[in-house]
Amino acid sequence: MKPVYFDHAATTPVDPRVFEAMTPFFCERFGNPSEPHRLGREARSAVDQARARVAALLGAGENEIVFTAGGTEADNLALFGSLARLQPGHLVVSAVEHPAVMEAARALNGRGWDVDYVPVDGDGVVDREAYRAAFRDDTRLVSVMTANNVVGTVQPVAELARIAHQKGALFHTDAVQAVGSLPVDVDELGVDMLSLSGHKLHGPKGVGALYVRRGTRLQPLLHGGGQERRLRSGTENVPGIVGLGVAMTLACEAMPEVRPRLERLRDRLVAGVLARVPEVTLLGHPTDRLPGNAAFAVRYVEGESLLLRLDARGFTVSSGSACAAGSDEPSPVVQALGVRPEDAHGSLRVSLGRENTEEEVDAFLDALPPIVDELRRMSPLYAKR
Amino acid sequence: MKSTQYSEKTLEHFRNPRNVGTLEGEDVAVGRVGNPVCGDMMDIYIRVGDDDTIRDIKFQTFGCGSAVATSSMITELVRGMKLDEALKVSRGDVADALDGLPPIKMHCSNLAADALHEAIKNWRAGVGPEDAKKQPGGAACHPIPAEVAEVEIENLDAYEGKGLYKRLDDLAELADERVVVLDTGDAAAQLAMDLTDHTGRVVLMTSGKEPSVSPAVRSALRLSDVKVLAEAQPLELLGEGELERIRVHDLNEDEEYELTADAFVVLE
Numbered sequence: 001m002k003p004v005y006f007d008h009a010a011t012t013p014v015d016p017r018v019f020e021a022m023t024p025f026f027c028e029r030f031g032n033p034s035e036p037h038r039l040g041r042e043a044r045s046a047v048d049q050a051r052a053r054v055a056a057l058l059g060a061g062e063n064e065i066v067f068t069a070g071g072t073e074a075d076n077l078a079l080f081g082s083l084a085r086l087q088p089g090h091l092v093v094s095a096v097e098h099p100a101v102m103e104a105a106r107a108l109n110g111r112g113w114d115v116d117y118v119p120v121d122g123d124g125v126v127d128r129e130a131y132r133a134a135f136r137d138d139t140r141l142v143s144v145m146t147a148n149n150v151v152g153t154v155q156p157v158a159e160l161a162r163i164a165h166q167k168g169a170l171f172h173t174d175a176v177q178a179v180g181s182l183p184v185d186v187d188e189l190g191v192d193m194l195s196l197s198g199h200k201l202h203g204p205k206g207v208g209a210l211y212v213r214r215g216t217r218l219q220p221l222l223h224g225g226g227q228e229r230r231l232r233s234g235t236e237n238v239p240g241i242v243g244l245g246v247a248m249t250l251a252c253e254a255m256p257e258v259r260p261r262l263e264r265l266r267d268r269l270v271a272g273v274l275a276r277v278p279e280v281t282l283l284g285h286p287t288d289r290l291p292g293n294a295a296f297a298v299r300y301v302e303g304e305s306l307l308l309r310l311d312a313r314g315f316t317v318s319s320g321s322a323c324a325a326g327s328d329e330p331s332p333v334v335q336a337l338g339v340r341p342e343d344a345h346g347s348l349r350v351s352l353g354r355e356n357t358e359e360e361v362d363a364f365l366d367a368l369p370p371i372v373d374e375l376r377r378m379s380p381l382y383a384k385r
Numbered sequence: 386m387k388s389t390q391y392s393e394k395t396l397e398h399f400r401n402p403r404n405v406g407t408l409e410g411e412d413v414a415v416g417r418v419g420n421p422v423c424g425d426m427m428d429i430y431i432r433v434g435d436d437d438t439i440r441d442i443k444f445q446t447f448g449c450g451s452a453v454a455t456s457s458m459i460t461e462l463v464r465g466m467k468l469d470e471a472l473k474v475s476r477g478d479v480a481d482a483l484d485g486l487p488p489i490k491m492h493c494s495n496l497a498a499d500a501l502h503e504a505i506k507n508w509r510a511g512v513g514p515e516d517a518k519k520q521p522g523g524a525a526c527h528p529i530p531a532e533v534a535e536v537e538i539e540n541l542d543a544y545e546g547k548g549l550y551k552r553l554d555d556l557a558e559l560a561d562e563r564v565v566v567l568d569t570g571d572a573a574a575q576l577a578m579d580l581t582d583h584t585g586r587v588v589l590m591t592s593g594k595e596p597s598v599s600p601a602v603r604s605a606l607r608l609s610d611v612k613v614l615a616e617a618q619p620l621e622l623l624g625e626g627e628l629e630r631i632r633v634h635d636l637n638e639d640e641e642y643e644l645t646a647d648a649f650v651v652l653e
Contacts, residue, residue: 110608302447302448302452303449305399305452308399321424340422377405378445380426380446
């Protein structure tokens with residue numbers, strides 16, 4: 001059987017149609033969009049077209065889109081850009097944010113900002129009561145992700161944004177995992193800023209965007225030639241931006257067909273794993289989750305071992321174990337759900353994408369139980385349980 | 386990149402681990418190291434012959450790829466060895482036999498030699514398998530076996546009153562000195578932070594990747610002026626009469642170096 005890629009939350013293959021659309025902008029239509037000559041105008045019009053596509057798909061205006069070098073830069077621009085111009089005050093983020101938000105918040109903390117990390121419940125949903133209680137008179141910004149990259153839980157962003165606005169704070173959401181998988185409309189969500197990334201939706205790496213609601217004042221991270229309405233200096237990554245525009249268009253066009261199909265595949269995979277492997281827990285919300293995300297805690301085995309064994313059998317998956325992440329502690333997101341650290345080490349994330357099939361899911365369901373069994377027979381914890 | 390670049394040999398041992406299992410009998414001893422909370426735990430079983438050789442060896446391991454591979458490799462390395470020889474087999478030998486381990490794994494998932502040494506120690510002390518498998522405990526994850534975490538500096542006491550402090554009543558005593566505080570938990574970290582009011586040169590030395598402190602202290606520490614020196618194990622105090630330097634083992638690079646210090650604080 002061909003290798004099976006089940007790690008779409010990490011990154012996705014570039015769609016050949018996206019690649020084709022990008023190709024001319026490397027060697028032939030390579031102009032600098034800031035130049036008034038023909039080559040420059042061609043490049044400018046390609047960037048403008050991509051911007052119009054991205055804006056339309058988010059329900060935003062064209063001048064509300066800032067292209068960046070990816071999701072991490074978009075998150076940093078949102079947090080630092082909106083806060084750096086203010087006197088230090090208070091910032092609220094959820095306990096399950098992506099490191100791009102988490103570490104930016106920590107860095108702001110080092111510059112005098114107070115940060116509150118709002119806990120989540122066992123399904124990974126932000127605790128509403130703790131969220132409301134976190135606000136202070138000087139709360140300037142809230143950042144809560146649209147959907148979680150590790151356990152897939154979708155947050156009630158519209159409700160959280162409404163509360164933030166009542167309290168006079170701006171609201172940013174990292175929608176890197178959601179855009180292209182779920183309908184995302186900036187007005188329905190009511191957010192002031194929203195980050196997205198190209199390579200999570202079958203576009204290229206190294207390109208992303210930040211939606212910035214008209215009237216929201218930001219300071220740039222990068223100073224220079226004043227591109228992107230002065231918010232992101234540097235010659236535009238024209239092929240990347242073109243690729244992002246096409247990739248997002250294709251993902252959103254295909255969503256009515258892909259989303260229910262992925263949800264069926266995901267539910268088949270979850271039900272199969274829970275039925276065939278004992279002592280496994282589904283992580284994240286049972287229904288309010290990304291269409292392709294299935295995350296588990298597999299007791300008595302260590303996640304990197306599981307990942308490597310599955311890899312040897314041709315299945316590419318991910319784990320939040322400390323070893324797999326090259327860190328000291330297992331996934332902080334999994335632990336935020338209340339999973340014990342020894343069980344969090346056995347976390348397994350399967351993230352499906354539009355090219356996956358039912359045959360692949362079934363092959364995975366056949367491959368997993370003997371691998372878990374073998375690792376458990378090797379584990380001193382399993383014997384003594 | 387923090388990724389896991391394993392050698393082919395490591396992967397091969399991981400995929401086909403040798404000598405998985407347990408042993409039973411009067412002539413069997415077990416060494417257990419690690420802690421499931423940290424993501425690594427292993428048991429090494431040895432059967433010892435009358436001639437003091439390892440007649441048989443098995444392992445059980447909960448852990449990542451390198452934890453499994455090092456367990457498997459050590460069973461091959463020491464089978465048939467005299468116990469004294471086997472005690473000389475180090476973490477470095479195991480890593481070398483696997484054609485090296487990624488740096489991040491050298492410290493955290495390379496416990497097999499420790500487990501073997503523990504088994505031999507238990508055999509010699511007459512500790513039975515059931516007693517040996519009682520959890521070593523220990524809340525902090527990465528100073529691994531308890532005895533490594535404990536200070537084993539031979540000449541420690543010789544410097545008492547000459548730069549070594551086991552308690553500190555007046556912090557101002559160390560004003561503007563170069564102070565190294567050994568990580569022994571929250572109290573040590575708190576003391577280190579308090580010392581920054583008196584001197585700008587405070588180092589908190591830990592054998593782990595991070596100090597073994599509670600989350601609240603950890604975040605306070607991050608914001609403080611205390612410099613954390615991670616994966617560092619003090620070996621020896623040096624200096625004519627007064628403390629001048631500390632010889633330190635860098636556990637990540639497996640190298641030794643000397644650190645200049647006027648005061649070394651090891652809270653009791």
